[in-house]
Amino acid sequence: MALICHDIRLPLGGEDSDLIGIVARRLRVSPETVRSVEVHRKSLDCRGGEVPRFIYSLIVELPGRVEAHLLGRKGAKVRRWQPFSSPEVIPIADGIPRPVIVGTGPAGLFACWRLVESGVSPIVLERGPKVIERSKRWKRFIDGGDFDPESNLVFGEGGAGTYSDGKLYTRVKDSRVREVLQALVDCGAPGEILTDGRPHVGSNLLPSIVKRMRVSLEEKGAEFFFEHRLADLIIDDDPDRRSIAGVLVETDGEQQRWPAEAVFLATGHSARDVYRMLASHAVTMSQKPFQLGVRVEHPQSAIDRMQYGESAGHPDLPPADYNLVSKRSGDDVFSFCMCPGGEILPSTEREGYLCVNGASKFQRKSPWANSGFVVTLEPDRFGSSSDPLAGIDLQEQIEGAAFEAAGGDFSVPALRLIDFIEGRTSEDLPQSSYPRKMKSTPFENFLPRDILETLRIGLTDLVQRFPEFGDRDALVTAPESRSSSPVRIDRDRDTFESIGLGGLYPLGEGAGFAGGILSAAIDGMKAAEKWMSKTTQISQF
Numbered sequence: 001m002a003l004i005c006h007d008i009r010l011p012l013g014g015e016d017s018d019l020i021g022i023v024a025r026r027l028r029v030s031p032e033t034v035r036s037v038e039v040h041r042k043s044l045d046c047r048g049g050e051v052p053r054f055i056y057s058l059i060v061e062l063p064g065r066v067e068a069h070l071l072g073r074k075g076a077k078v079r080r081w082q083p084f085s086s087p088e089v090i091p092i093a094d095g096i097p098r099p100v101i102v103g104t105g106p107a108g109l110f111a112c113w114r115l116v117e118s119g120v121s122p123i124v125l126e127r128g129p130k131v132i133e134r135s136k137r138w139k140r141f142i143d144g145g146d147f148d149p150e151s152n153l154v155f156g157e158g159g160a161g162t163y164s165d166g167k168l169y170t171r172v173k174d175s176r177v178r179e180v181l182q183a184l185v186d187c188g189a190p191g192e193i194l195t196d197g198r199p200h201v202g203s204n205l206l207p208s209i210v211k212r213m214r215v216s217l218e219e220k221g222a223e224f225f226f227e228h229r230l231a232d233l234i235i236d237d238d239p240d241r242r243s244i245a246g247v248l249v250e251t252d253g254e255q256q257r258w259p260a261e262a263v264f265l266a267t268g269h270s271a272r273d274v275y276r277m278l279a280s281h282a283v284t285m286s287q288k289p290f291q292l293g294v295r296v297e298h299p300q301s302a303i304d305r306m307q308y309g310e311s312a313g314h315p316d317l318p319p320a321d322y323n324l325v326s327k328r329s330g331d332d333v334f335s336f337c338m339c340p341g342g343e344i345l346p347s348t349e350r351e352g353y354l355c356v357n358g359a360s361k362f363q364r365k366s367p368w369a370n371s372g373f374v375v376t377l378e379p380d381r382f383g384s385s386s387d388p389l390a391g392i393d394l395q396e397q398i399e400g401a402a403f404e405a406a407g408g409d410f411s412v413p414a415l416r417l418i419d420f421i422e423g424r425t426s427e428d429l430p431q432s433s434y435p436r437k438m439k440s441t442p443f444e445n446f447l448p449r450d451i452l453e454t455l456r457i458g459l460t461d462l463v464q465r466f467p468e469f470g471d472r473d474a475l476v477t478a479p480e481s482r483s484s485s486p487v488r489i490d491r492d493r494d495t496f497e498s499i500g501l502g503g504l505y506p507l508g509e510g511a512g513f514a515g516g517i518l519s520a521a522i523d524g525m526k527a528a529e530k531w532m533s534k535t536t537q538i539s540q541f
């Protein structure tokens, strides 16, 4: 048995402190009774303009009678520690048809992870190439080369998160979070993600982690097919129960029909061709809100001063991040996917469309900090209440206009923050992390005017509250239009199967049930568990 002791605060520079002594003082026991202390979680508190401090949760081992005494004390400062235990493996009978997973983002990979644990050997389809080849093609593009519609920031092995910031936090409370983090560590992620309060991996480490994970899944029986695109679903239109009968797979321009009874659809929210294919089969989908806005970049030094005050530059402090919201306009303007020491990247899947997102390497050493600033767009703004894909049409309209406005060569529309707020174009632009060119152009050319007005009010509020936020070299790029899916592929709450189409398991961000790497991974695991428990029940008859 062990205890967990939260909220141990240490000043900057106090990281090497005598944790045993600190715990003993906190618990009012002698240091000799403390058998061991292990860091469970470490986070940084720099709120409220105070000097930053580290906050620890520690796992403490003491003799049993001391632990029992501490737990029984009035106002006990400790709780019993519940170590993580792996979930029970569901054994699957031989002879069950192999399920097909479409997509190798976190949702698809972790659905696969769960299935192979139970001895299932899924077939995994991925439209893009393996991650090494994907990295080569991505580098060619950001260095000024041609765009590849099947291998880019969102398509290819590892999915949209492969070249991301790799922030691994979620509001989802689920024991699978620990499993996902442990799996990533087992595949080469730094061990500190298990204890860091705001863990992140970084775009330089993620590709090799993704590769190791695939190799490990292959060793356990999964079979991967890269540059194999799901072109269509083959459906058995039995009037009693419409269900999946197979998939039409396109590779090298050739189409093949593959039989399948269960398809895990983990294609992400940029696979607009997949949504349209589903609509052609009248698969039930509904509109959902999504976020729209801009991505703001500052010199990292300005953000460090804003967050750390006089402690900025302290060697123990990481590049500062923030989580900001302005309520001044009535509609919240809030930061999204903040990337300290990061870069702004073009995150589209097609030529002719432009949107941006942010990423960083593990060390977060770039001189810039960037973050989305977005407002939530409700479906009543999509222009049609009957068409479930109206939100996608709106995204495409904005992204297409942005591409044109910036010159049609993946240059990004950009303005100095001060010019954006004042509603004018910039005569010159500061240096930026964006890897291709920038073009100063009015954002009215592609973003709705009322959204721009809301963003201006919100960003003005933030400049007034945090003067460093208004740094002369602060830059605004746009559009930030893919923070979440504007569509939900409806599924049964209990079985996770598509409503009205048996055997189809929509999952992850594209299905509207996740909003990040961890939540997508967890959704993938849950979908696999649902399928396995159904399959086990059926095979028992």
Ligand SMILES: Cc1cc2nc3c(=O)[nH]c(=O)nc-3n(C[C@H](O)[C@H](O)[C@H](O)COP(=O)(O)OP(=O)(O)OC[C@H]3O[C@@H](n4cnc5c(N)ncnc54)[C@H](O)[C@@H]3O)c2cc1C
Residues within 6 Å of the ligand: 102, 103, 104, 105, 106, 107, 108, 125, 126, 127, 128, 153, 154, 155, 156, 157, 158, 159, 160, 161, 162, 163, 164, 165, 166, 167, 168, 169, 228, 229, 230, 231, 266, 267, 268, 269, 270, 271, 274, 337, 345, 347, 357, 358, 359, 507, 508, 509, 510, 514, 515, 516, 517, 518, 520
């Ligand atoms: C630049 C960037 C930075 C990000 N940073 C973070 C972050 O720091 N933290 C965080 O939590 N989230 C981040 N995200 C979001 C995160 O990446 C997504 O939420 C997550 O990847 C969604 O997982 P998914 O598996 O549902 O879909 P995806 O990761 O989008 O994966 C979908 C996969 O399906 C494949 N596919 C699509 N259509 C087909 C088809 N027809 N046939 C076969 N394969 C197909 C795609 O090629 C892709 O590999 C970031 C995203 C981007 C783009």
